[in-house]
Amino acid sequence: MTPHLDVQISGQSRDFKAVESEVFDLDQPASTPRWQQAVSAWQQPSPSSSDFRRDVTTTATPRMLQAVISAGLNDGWSGNGAAKFEEYMAQLAGTEAGVFMISSTMGNQVGIRTRLNRPPNGIICDARSHIMHMETGGLASMSGALHVTVYPRNGLYLTLEDIERHATISTGNDACTCPTRLIHLENPLGGITIPLIEMRRIKEYADHHGMKVHIDGARLWESVAAKHGSLQEFTSVAHSVNLCLSKGLGAPVGSILVGNTDFIRHARWSLLFRGHELARELVDHWLALGGGLVVPQQGNVIWLNLDAAKVDEDE
Numbered sequence: 001m002t003p004h005l006d007v008q009i010s011g012q013s014r015d016f017k018a019v020e021s022e023v024f025d026l027d028q029p030a031s032t033p034r035w036q037q038a039v040s041a042w043q044q045p046s047p048s049s050s051d052f053r054r055d056v057t058t059t060a061t062p063r064m065l066q067a068v069i070s071a072g073l074n075d076g077w078s079g080n081g082a083a084k085f086e087e088y089m090a091q092l093a094g095t096e097a098g099v100f101m102i103s104s105t106m107g108n109q110v111g112i113r114t115r116l117n118r119p120p121n122g123i124i125c126d127a128r129s130h131i132m133h134m135e136t137g138g139l140a141s142m143s144g145a146l147h148v149t150v151y152p153r154n155g156l157y158l159t160l161e162d163i164e165r166h167a168t169i170s171t172g173n174d175a176c177t178c179p180t181r182l183i184h185l186e187n188p189l190g191g192i193t194i195p196l197i198e199m200r201r202i203k204e205y206a207d208h209h210g211m212k213v214h215i216d217g218a219r220l221w222e223s224v225a226a227k228h229g230s231l232q233e234f235t236s237v238a239h240s241v242n243l244c245l246s247k248g249l250g251a252p253v254g255s256i257l258v259g260n261t262d263f264i265r266h267a268r269w270s271l272l273f274r275g276h277e278l279a280r281e282l283v284d285h286w287l288a289l290g291g292g293l294v295v296p297q298q299g300n301v302i303w304l305n306l307d308a309a310k311v312d313e314d315e
């Protein structure tokens with residue numbers, strides 16, 4: 001028996017059954033349990049099966065659903081949940097460690113932020129990068145770094161010469177310049193893969209000058225599938241790599257950030273730190289609106305004093 005529930009949609013109270021019949025295809029025989037109807041929706045060709053404009057429209061396949069269902073339910077710290085998946089992905093990528101991220105945007109932002117210490121920090125990247133156009137300016141607000149954008153001279157991909165021309169090498173005694181700390185390479189970008197041989201040259205240059213290389217490899221699987229190199233070869237020419245699990249792979253969400261153990265430990269810490277920063281921002285807004293707190297905010301937990309604000313909890 002379906003329990004009777006009132007569902008709030010745009011302030012209107014509606015009967016659960018009415019909402020349910022919109023969500024599920026009720027033309028199917030009434031004997032088909034609702035959950036089976038939901039699962040069978042995964043087996044229909046999705047709109048993306050005939051939409052070739054972008055890989056962002058990919059939806060999860062039944063095999064992906066199966067993987068989701070059979071994934072462990074533990075949290076990220078132990079057992080067979082996220083920790084196991086991270087371990088598996090790091091192994092696949094040939095790196096020491098990995099950390100699951102909700103999205104590639106998060107993977108890039110955390111990956112970049114983790115590399116930077118006290119300012120001044122300079123980042124060099126292709127002017128056409130995802131971080132420049134699609135990540136809501138997160139690079140500026142989260143990293144506080146100066147970004148130097150470069151158009152590749154060959155019209156295809158950045159080369160070591162492009163980077164040499166625009167990078168600022170720290171002399172250790174620079175009062176006015178902003179040394180390049182990170183080389184951010186999106187690979188592939190616009191369907192063009194930076195060849196491994198070029199990546200190797202850039203990585204050697206970076207190592208020589210104390211810079212780090214981060215790859216936004218949201219679509220790196222495509223370069224591997226196109227036989228430009230193995231995943232491990234690509235990860236070996238960077239200090240950290242972000243790999244997208246949605247897009248072509250069709251997971252509902254997610255990304256994995258891989259690198260060495262120290263970097264990943266620091267990245268987890270950056271994640272927590274950002275949570276605390278966000279909490280701080282929220283508290284500032286709340287206080288500015290005249291709100292009060294039950295106890296002071298110290299970490300990512302906020303206790304709003306709703307009584308003092310005369311706000312009902314349901315409100």
Ligand SMILES: *Cc1c(COP(=O)(O)O)cnc(C)c1O
Binds near residue numbers: 131219254
């Ligand atoms: C899609 C994409 C991202 C962001 O991925 P989300 O998971 O949607 O945040 C980052 N970098 C590149 C190159 C992408 O194509």
